Amino acid sequence: MSKYRAWLVYDREARERNRDYIELHRQVGEKFGIEFKLVDPDRLDYKDLDRPDFAIVRSIRPEFSREIEKNGIPVFNNSTVARICNDKYKTLQYIKKMDPEIPTIPSSLIGIEDLTPKFLRDHPGQVVKAVDGHGGQEVFRTEEDFSLIKEAMGQSQIIVQPFIQGPGKDVRVYVLGREMIGAIERTSLDGFRSNFSLGGSVREISLNKAQKDLVNRVIACFDFGLVGIDFILDQENNFVLSEIEDVVGARMLYKCRPDIDLLERYFSFIIEKILH
Numbered sequence: 562m563s564k565y566r567a568w569l570v571y572d573r574e575a576r577e578r579n580r581d582y583i584e585l586h587r588q589v590g591e592k593f594g595i596e597f598k599l600v601d602p603d604r605l606d607y608k609d610l611d612r613p614d615f616a617i618v619r620s621i622r623p624e625f626s627r628e629i630e631k632n633g634i635p636v637f638n639n640s641t642v643a644r645i646c647n648d649k650y651k652t653l654q655y656i657k658k659m660d661p662e663i664p665t666i667p668s669s670l671i672g673i674e675d676l677t678p679k680f681l682r683d684h685p686g687q688v689v690k691a692v693d694g695h696g697g698q699e700v701f702r703t704e705e706d707f708s709l710i711k712e713a714m715g716q717s718q719i720i721v722q723p724f725i726q727g728p729g730k731d732v733r734v735y736v737l738g739r740e741m742i743g744a745i746e747r748t749s750l751d752g753f754r755s756n757f758s759l760g761g762s763v764r765e766i767s768l769n770k771a772q773k774d775l776v777n778r779v780i781a782c783f784d785f786g787l788v789g790i791d792f793i794l795d796q797e798n799n800f801v802l803s804e805i806e807d808v809v810g811a812r813m814l815y816k817c818r819p820d821i822d823l824l825e826r827y828f829s830f831i832i833e834k835i836l837h
Contacts, residue, residue: 564594568616589824637786646807659782665802691717733789745813765817
């Protein structure tokens, strides 16, 4: 008999491509006495009497996380992390407020209505990103084709940043609670976008003391569950904070560390958290 009942929240679009990962949650959950119920955030009745002991939200829905928290259900990641970290501009502004000494990419915010061919011409050598983009699909240099950029951005607000000259690499640090569980270096194939899903190469690296100290300073600003903290490397190979992934993908980590028991560690963390 299960000791814990949990919701695993995926929207319909993401369910099919994450079928194996969903099944892995169920299989690993059985070892911990966790029974997962797959929940569609668009079809949930908040008055559902089958209230879980906790919810893992694998859908980018900060407002949904907040709503189920209001119903007394612990959520991982919590709604504050979801609200801040699913907006690239909010993330950097929050970090600057909490710890101004953490190096971040200088950023400005514009509305989609301000994205014009003239704006791109007036900002050469810069990068534009959808504030709510994921997987590198909504990241462009200002020299790229306007129509492609405009279409990719949809109705999102846009963050504008200088292009960081460096080795064409970034590092994702996987964090569970306050613990660093792995650091994966991603190398771009085209010198710009280094996302694994877009074909970048990956390898595990060890962080030096200064890098670990910087990661710990970012961790201290939040109450994380499981996230990925992304840093760009500048010309001196220093870490510059880029963004934080709330609904973080684990494919890179599993590829570089097939031995890692990520979900086992995550479920142990959650159970300890809800019991205390």
